[in-house]
Amino acid sequence: MASSTPLLLQTLIISITLLQFQTSNQQQPLLLLPLKQQTQQPSSNSRKLSFQHNVTLTVTLTVGTPPQNVTMVLDTGSELSWLHCNPVNNNTFNFFNSSLSSSYVPTPCSSSICKIRTQDLPIPVSCDSTTSKLCHVIVSYADSTSTEGTLTADTFSIGATPQPNTLFGCMESGYTTNPNEDSKSTGLLGMNQGSLSFVTQLGLPKFSYCISVGEGSSGILLFGATTAFPWLGPLQYTPLVKTTTSLPYFDRVAYTVQLEGIKVSDKLLQLPKSIFVPDHTGAGQTMVDSGTQFTFLLGSVYTALKNEFLNQTKGKSMLKVVEDPNFVFQGAMDLCYSVVGGGGGVAAEVPAVTMVFSGAEMRVSGERLLYKVNESMYCFTFGNSDMLGIEAYVIGHHHQQNVWMEFDLVNARVGFADTKCDLASQRLSPAS
Secondary structure (H helix, E strand, C coil): CCCCCCCCCEEEEECCEEEEEEECCEEEEEEEEEEEEEECCCCCCCCECCCCCCCCEEEEEEECCCCEEEEEEEECCCCCCEEECCCECCECCCCCCHHHCCCCEECECCCHHHHHHCCCCCCCCEECCCCCCEEEEEEECCCCCEEEEEEEEEEEEECCEEEEEEEEEEEEEEECCCHHHHCCCCEEEECCCCCCCHHHHHCCCEEEEEECCCCCCEEEEEECCCCCCCCCCCCEEEECCCCCCCCCCCCCCCCEECEEEEEECCEECCCCHHHHCCCCCCCCEEEECCCCCCEEECHHHHHHHHHHHHHHHCCCCCEEECCCCCCEECCCECCEEEECCCCCCHHHHCCCEEEEECCEEEEECHHHCEEECCCCEEEECEEEHHHHCCCEEEECHHHHECEEEEEECCCCEEEEEECCHHHHHHHCCCCC
16 A cells, blocks of 8 residues: 555455465464455445555564553555544544553654655655754555654564564544544554564564455465465566665565566567656556555556557447546546346456566456456456546556465565465464
8 A cells, every 4th residue: 555556445464374384394483364354345326436444464462561462464565554643433443542651762853764654755844843852754545545643662562572663653634534434453464675663673584475365265474484385386576676866756665577578368568668668757566565456557658558458349249338537446447348147157258368577477267357346346356547637557466365475585486376365364374
């Protein structure tokens, strides 16, 4: 859920179990987080459905001394972790009461942490107006949601492992487009590559997740050094794209990979490779983001994909294109179908779409290509970045379903392999 990307319309609830797995002839601790997927159905009355700030992946842990339970959205597209430090929407349960924690330490704006560690944040920090002169942080998102407060430190505990002096934002005010959803979580856990992210502060070498397809299904999230499970096939790897130059539209701490082309069935779209390469401003990077639901492409690439997809679905008896120019699903997805017969078997009617990366390919097929808006309407799950004002390609969570996703921070690469995530969850359950 990077500040420049749209937000997810699904809820994934996570509980925590600490397990030991035998890997590479050594016992290595892995933190296993089972996922349960719950879909929030969009309103069938809306002609244009906007992005909303909803819970995505949430993890329950404790913060402070004595510990307080908090539920945090897990987001690979954000850096700064933060907690509501005031009740949200009159909900007096999901907030962190900093006054009760003896280990809570606010950060003065004169400190090196405030001056140096915050340099990757999209919005520069400032000094607040109080006599204490504390480090003031602001976080905002593409749906106009924003929150602000003080950069602070406290003890975060995952399972039985305390992480003292973990930096986060203690947020006291803000604006949300969906207060009911915001009140269901206490805050957000930033997981990108920035110096303030939870990943960086814990020094994690690698983390992985696997999300199943379908409402009420299961999945897993793993923090750990290895994923050499015998039942998991070989991963395809694509390198992370790095740049040391500060560019206005390039997020240097995102998980950026190089998209090189797109295929519909086996037909490669006839597009110049340069269209996938970031320009001199940084516009056109490709980000892998768990905080975005669908996948978004720059306008010219989206148009080429849409036209070829239409061409290959022409004549399909079950699919009738919605010819209403006023209907744009989620503000950026303007290819929708009326489905004859209630949608049974619609997945078999559509050609696969393959995203070609440097050294790897991700194939999206079947039900991951058409999203059920209501009983008779399905929309194509690729959208137009230009319609959202985003100068980037974004690979969303929906197209990562039934894919083992690995973020290898030591080797600066992202790996993935098709797998049945519900079965992976069963194999890695505490009883297995």
